[in-house]
Amino acid sequence: MKNLIRIARIALTLKKQLFFNLMFNVLGMFFSIFSFAMIIPLLRVIFNSDESFFRNTIAEYQGNVTLNQDSILDFFNYKLAVFSLANGKESTLIYICIFLVSMVFLKNLFTYLSNFYLTNIVHLSVKDIRDNMYQKIIRLPMSFFSDEKKGDLLSRFSADVKEVEISIKATTNAIFKEPFYIIGYLITLTLISIKLTLFILIFLPVAGFVISKISNGLKKRTNQGQIDVGKMMSITEETLYGLRIVKGFNAQSQMIDKYKESNNRLFKVMVGISRRVYIASPVSEFLGVIATAGVLLYGGNLVFAGEIYPDIFIGYLILFSQLITPFKAISKAMYDSSQGISALNRVEEVLFEEETIKSDSKCLNINSFSKEICYSNVGFKYEKDWVLKDINITIKKGQTAALVGHSGSGKTTLADLLIRFYDVQEGEILIDGKNIKNVDLNQLRSLMGVVTQESVLFNDTIFNNIAFGLKKVSKEEVVNASKMANAHGFISKLDNGYETVIGDAGNKLSGGQKQRISIARALLKNPNILILDEATSSLDTASEKAVQEALDHLMKNRTSLVIAHRLSTIQHADIIFVVDNGKIVESGSHEELLIKNNFYKKFIDMQAI
Template identity: 40%
Template structure:
């Protein structure tokens, strides 16, 4: 945990001036605290016992002034540290969010969305205790403790030495309580992440939940996760609650013994009454900073559990890296080549020795059973993943040697599951080209056959379409996505099951929009319904990660192979296959 602790503190380094201000205020707090306690001895011995009213009045005023200055120092330290801590937390959260954005897609297949939300919100929030409580209590209070100890030794070194020894011994149980809280906190954060995950899944999948009448079951799952988190929280509460009275009880025993010892010293004239009263009062004042250090230690142990989970994500570096000498990809001119490309998810082989050339302007359809690697094949082109072996070239350039930005700027994607942001129609269409003019946005929408339905929305292009576009139908969402691709105007286009989940009317409109989108572009089309790819320039049939068949629709039907069999099952054109076979 020491590594995470030190690493967290580094986020405070950019705010040295605020830290310096906080340190000055902490020092002044300890100084004024010690001086206010030091005034008690002369107040009793000189002011009260000797009846010096002027000195009594002067010392009372001094105590008031010192406490006011102490309060101002405390205020300044809290404000300086809060400002530095909040800024550091904001930096950590920004860094974590940005880092997650650049992690490869395979990372998101392994992690639940709710868990990632918990890391960014709850875990980073806990780290604030390291950045603020540390300086507020772990540094300020020991300074106050040091001032009080100096005062105690000045009054009576014997009692001070014994008192200090007892406080040192008290560190051991404090440490044990802290270690226990740290262990429980780590488990609790995992449970809280599960709670976030259930919330995220239940809100995102509310339609499915309602369709299957599973509301009560989801509520029960949420209740159970909450219950687990609650139990762990109560363990922390009980540990904290036990630590304070346990330390107070031990302190009370020691205090009683100290009273007996000090009282004897006063009776035998070895210590003046003012000194004894001052010692007892100062020792009582020592309890508060020690208690705060104990509590701060517990809170920091909790916060360290959060920091471990945050750094676990930050230490996962993207596998897809640009070389230092990466170049800009020139505008696409000739061809795309897959050269001996293989790919595996961990140990599961998905693609094997793919060799494929796609000419500029060609419409290539990729078909085959589910799970044979169709989507993986096209996802390698924009480098969502890198091949396990082999490479991909665009106009003879290995795409790993060009910048990701210049590569992806030349590729458009329209997927089966359209993702739209909780924003206006205009901003969703212009997502790939934020500086697009109003005229360009409208022209793109018209080309996608989306303009008419957009104008019927309550605020037209300024209508907020809801999270993931929930206010739109499937066909409308898909046409917005197509308009987005048209506006981006990429020379290479990937269509991944773009019409798979639409009704006939929506499919007709979307296909018209896609025809417009595909004009004068190089297109890679994935489709389960073979009737949608019969007009492609070329079709490849994938099976078990390999290209099994290749050709035009008519050529593949004549072969009477896997493609023909699948087509016959889907479309029922057995006669066509038979007649073509006889011609062969």
């Protein structure tokens, strides 16, 4: 029941939709009861062909109407007898049938309207969950994605959200529809026969106990199943991303075995879940048959004893058969909610993840950059070991600063801290004297442009990739940025020019072409501060020359932080910082560092070998 209530809270956020769903459920319940209750007078007219029965009914009627079972039934029978004698049995039968059809029509109309609003509740809830998840993913720090597999996150977006959707639908009905039907039918059954209804009420706790026993353990199994789905999605995502390596290293059989192992594990878990879920319906139906048999046995004896009319008993059985359906729906909802809670837990792990990097409520504005960037006693670690320690750097406005060092020395981390992909654990980074932790995050990043070693492009047109992140960009502006990035030439030769869709991650373009589009994107943004992270390291000589010319355009009259290994990239920097084991071990111009004949000189000599 806790699971049902927790999932129902999602629907409660849509109060207007839920109100109309509830209202039409109640109306549908009333007309459903009326439609089945009309079977009793229909049977009475058919079974009693002698008018003397109706005359006796009128003669025996006392004329007093009170709120008790016998009085209500006597009044109803009296009205039916009067109408039948006045209009004839054939006319009475026609009127009852018309009334029955009208009740069924209204019942189905209100059922449709309740489902109409139920659809809104379910899909609006799921839409909000997806929107919130995506927005959360966008806001979460980079450290979160270091610990999480992309395939598992995709599984949460797809399989887990779908499971929550199914649970919301079942749970909303189980709480805001089926109980009203059960209450309505029980009240009607009680009015017809208290003794038979008491028999049913004694049986219900037994049925509930059996169903709850079956559902035990389902949540744990479902949670494991969803974890396994996430792992399998991760393997699939890694395979698609690294397909060239998989084929190039002839590792197809190895990846197939890995996938099969994950798939078999998921198969076993899902079979266990499905078997337990599928047993719910037959068990519920079997319990319903036992209850029906009990009602038949007990009610039949009441008919034999003359305590209840046969037509009323048959009507009672028909109404009782309708009571089984909402109970089955609630039992199924309990299973669905067990699966849904596991999925919801995985979704909420993302939704409730702490946003460690965000703008403070009292953040400072930083709309421009006019003086300097200063790293003051900066220290940073990803986990236990310090990656950077006691970093002190100052970069004046308009300077090109290069970070040089061996792989893993901490160069890229220094750049990531400036753009606040991560936050420092010690010290501070200042721009124009303002601690970047205290300034508006969007304004901070709007000052910066980034070009990385791996060009990050989207499966969209070239125009949209260059204009990415900007609003109201003209074709002329995009073309000018492309010309400065040495990209206009090859773009104009494409069949659709700037409207060419470049494929997933830009795989329809060469490495040099992708890098020049990345540079054009940075040029169009026209940032005050430029971060270049190994922007030419993966290119051949011809491509590097074109890209380097584009980079020269990009860096002109701009403050730049350049991470590079190649001498051609770093030798013209205004100041070079040599990073080794997370510390700045040397700084100066290219000529000054060569004269020192230390770390930098060794680094340059290694490149010459």
